[in-house]
Amino acid sequence: MLQKIEDKRNQLLSAALYEKCLTDDDIVRLSQELDIYIxxxxxxxxxxxxxxxxxxxxxxxxxxxxHVLAGVNx
Numbered sequence: 001m002l003q004k005i006e007d008k009r010n011q012l013l014s015a016a017l018y019e020k021c022l023t024d025d026d027i028v029r030l031s032q033e034l035d036i037y038i039x040x041x042x043x044x045x046x047x048x049x050x051x052x053x054x055x056x057x058x059x060x061x062x063x064x065x066x067h068v069l070a071g072v073n074x
Contacts, residue, residue: 001041008034 012030019027 001037001044005034005037005041008037 008030012027012034015024015027015030016022021027
């Protein structure tokens with residue numbers, strides 16, 4: 001995904017330097033495509049962070065339960 005972002009960014013920069021008009025249809029289209037890639041990447045990062053957070057919370061809860069159960073006489 002990062003490579004796609006970098007490629008699209010380079011296309012946008014080249015077009016902006018060549019066209020010299022930031023409202024040109026091609027430049028606007030490239031900018032919108034870049035925005036889509038960036039949003040997708042941010043969503044992927046958020047999902048990864050949530051998974052790590054849930055995984056950490058799950059381990060912490062399991063450890064707490066183990067400590068609680070260890071103190072219980074059966």
